[in-house]
Amino acid sequence: MSLHRLTATDGVWLSLESPDMPMHIAFLLEFSAPEGGAAQFLRQWRAGLDAPASLPQPWNFVPLKFPPPGVAALVREVDDIDLTEHIREWTLPEPGSQDQLTELVSTIHRKQLDMSRPPWELHVIEGLAQDRFALLLKVHHSLLDGASAMRLFSDTFTEDQAARDVPDLFTVRPAAESAETAVPKANPFSALLDALTGLLALVRGIGSAARDALRRARGDKTMAQKAYQQPDTILNGTITGARDLSRRRYDLALFKRLAKAGDCTINDIVLYLVSTALRDYLSNHATLPEISLTAGVPTDLREEDDGRVGTRAGMMFTALGTDIADPRDRLSAIKYYIRAAKQHMGAMAPNEVIGYGLAVTLPWILGLSFGFTNTAASHPMGISNVPGPRNPLYWNGARLETIYPISLLMHGNPLNFTCIGYSGGLHFGVLGAQDKLPPMAYLTAAMDTALDELTDLLLPDSVRAVG
Secondary structure: OOEEEOOHHHHHHHHOOOOOOOOEEEEEEEEEOOOOHHHHHHHHHHHOOOOOEOOOOOOOEEEOOOOOOOOOOEEEEOOOEOHHHOEEEEEOOOOOOHHHHHHHHHHHHOOOOOOOOOOEEEEEEEEEEOOEEEEEEEEEOOOOOHHHHHHHHHHHOEOOOOOOOOOOHHHOOOHHHOOOOOOOOOOHHHHHHHHHHHHHHHHHHHHHHHHHHHHHHOOOOOOOOOOOOOOOOOOOOOOOOOEEEEEEEEEHHHHHHHHHHOOOOHHHHHHHHHHHHHHHHHHHHOOOOOOOOEEEEEEEOOOOOOOOOOOOEEEEEEEOOOOOOOHHHHHHHHHHHHHHHHHHHHOOOHHHHHHHHHHHHHHHHHHHHOOOOOOOOOOOEEEEEEEOOOOOEEEOOEEEEEEEEEOOOEOOEOEEEEEEEEOOEEEEEEEEEOOOOOOHHHHHHHHHHHHHHHHHHHOOOOOOOEO
């Protein structure tokens, strides 16, 4: 039995797994089938499946129950995998609308993965239209994050519409981890030096987080990282496993024009969109606090050739300016807060950033690990912008039309916004705790309105695109 140790971050995802907090993420991929239609395409694909199958990492990883994953984060490799346990098939009833697809995906997403086998599933969904079908890849966060998933899609699918020997997602191993491309260290001393350097950076990050914690305890709220500063809202407290999903596709070119006109980044525009939508959502369906809401913003720490499994990301904590009524002033505040957080993290080495984020969230994580579900959260929501493939991709001639990300939720963290830029579109998956929050459809409708208002403000008379 081959054992592997995952990172401390991935150990956290494993240790928190529960019915109320399933620690998986998902990606909804919509395809247009080539000539012959979706039914014929999928019939031919099924005929080529082998069961049982021998799969590469991480698709053959099974978490060990002992020792506790938060301590050791160990997984073992299994040789033969029964694909019938991992591939599920669904057919939408007529008319096969996008609303029906979203409802089905919400239902699938709320269910825990079976942790006694490799924790991933591929759901095949028909009934959208004659030439349309969807795949829902559902995978534990300890195996993939958003950035590694985008690399997986780029490595699996092709820009060649005529190619017909394209592999399945679950048969592809991250390139940097393959035996053919892995480059060994020149000598063991070099490897030891790298390990010690990484460990020292991790310790420095932990120390920096400890200093900030002492400042927060003394009432200092001037730190660049706005952790543990959220006001009392409906976002606080415990959740159940019920999930509510809403999706949006926006024109990426419009976001680029807005960013240029606002002298900011696309990510700043995303934060503004969320902030403004939250003001409307809470004002109309709950209570808008007088103090600004905060958010955790993941930052990818992978180098270009880093295809390792699991998570390689840090976390920035920023204020959203939800307490500011004027749109221009709100955008200026958002830019100020996130730039301060970026500058603070920018002065750290990657392992230092990871150590900082782990240490900041440690009181919350420890509380949840010991069953204290009302432990104060470091941030009440996550907002993530993941760069995706720029050009259209194909799977054996089927064109990948959209990629919608679906994240995870936790006690004290019942709301998540994740978007992926792909082939000219910016695809949002907005996930909320269904039993705790008003419908997410209200929130995405408020996002539409916020985008229109910002476009009127920065780009009068421009054309909008919402999908």
